[in-house]
Amino acid sequence: MSQSFRVLGLLLGSLLFNQASLASTVDWTPFFKPWENACDLSKQDIMLKRMTPNYDSFYKSNTYKGNKLPFKPGTIALPNAYKLFVDSDLKTGFYDINGISSGSTFTKKSSYFDAHFNVVGTYYGMPIKKIGxxxxxxxxxxxxxxxxxxPxxxxxxxxxxxTKITFEDCEVCDENEDDEAAVGLELYPSQQKANMTDVICDLSN
Structure with missing residues (x-):
């Protein structure tokens, strides 16, 4: 092989390696940017609907023997730019009113679900690990x-x-310690892993 072909091969190899490196991560900041504006979830509307398990059996629980109920798990739906950066299947866990987990088993005592999947990429330059x-x-x-x-x-x-995070009055949200109902992006130490942070838009009522 001539020297020129060797050089060309090295250049092509370097180019392919650099392209792969660039494709190995993604910036999730634009995807979550609307959350800074009083928790605008418009970009995640389809994703959240698809993540929600079908638990219609809960409303017909008296027709099932025992405590366990069937359910249909949700799916992951993301814009094309982010699909390659999902790093796990969608996992769904269930909890009773006291926050006690029944794992992936849906029961008559289930009060809420937590559907989540792992991702790779960054948010304002910080590594993002999970969406839930x-x-x-x-x-x-x-x-x-x-x-x-x-942390x-x-x-x-x-x-x-x-950023400049904005909060807005919320007619359907719980009141805070100042007896004011407002909604906006919030930060908490992760309940699952030390030295991580949960970024939450809580629209519960």
């Missing part, structure tokens, strides 16, 4: 969220420097 949706079963729980692989103080500083 906690939804109520015959109640008003409605909390889309995603998880950042950084909450660091996430708070990053967002404070790069």
């Amino acid at each position: 949706f906690a939804g109520g079963i015959a109640n008003g729980i409605y909390s889309p969220y995603f998880v950042i692989d950084k 909450v103080d660091e996430v708070r500083r990053k967002l404070r420097a790069n």
Whole structure:
């Protein structure tokens, strides 16, 4: 093989490697940008509907023997630009009114579900690990969220420097400690893993 062909091969290999590297991650910031404006979920509307399990059997529970109920799990629906950056199947867990998990088993005591899937990419340069949706079963729980692989103080500083989060009055939301009902993006230490942050838009009522 001539020297020129070797050089050409190296150049093509480098180009393909760089393209693969560029495609190995994605910026989720534009996807979640509307959350900064009083939790505008318009970009996630289809995704959240598809993630919701079909639990119609809950309303016919008296026709089933025992405590376990059948359900149809949801699916993952994302814009084409993000589909390649999903890193797991959709997983759905169920919880009773006290937050006690029954795992993936849907029961007559189930009060809400948590449907989630892992992703790769970044949010304002910070690694994003998971997208989820906690939804109520015959109640008003409605909390889309995603998880950042950084401590909450660091996430708070990053967002404070790069965003202006707005809150709006909410007629259907629970009142806060100041007896004011408002809705907007919120940050909490992750309940599942230490040193991670749950970014939540809680529209529960």
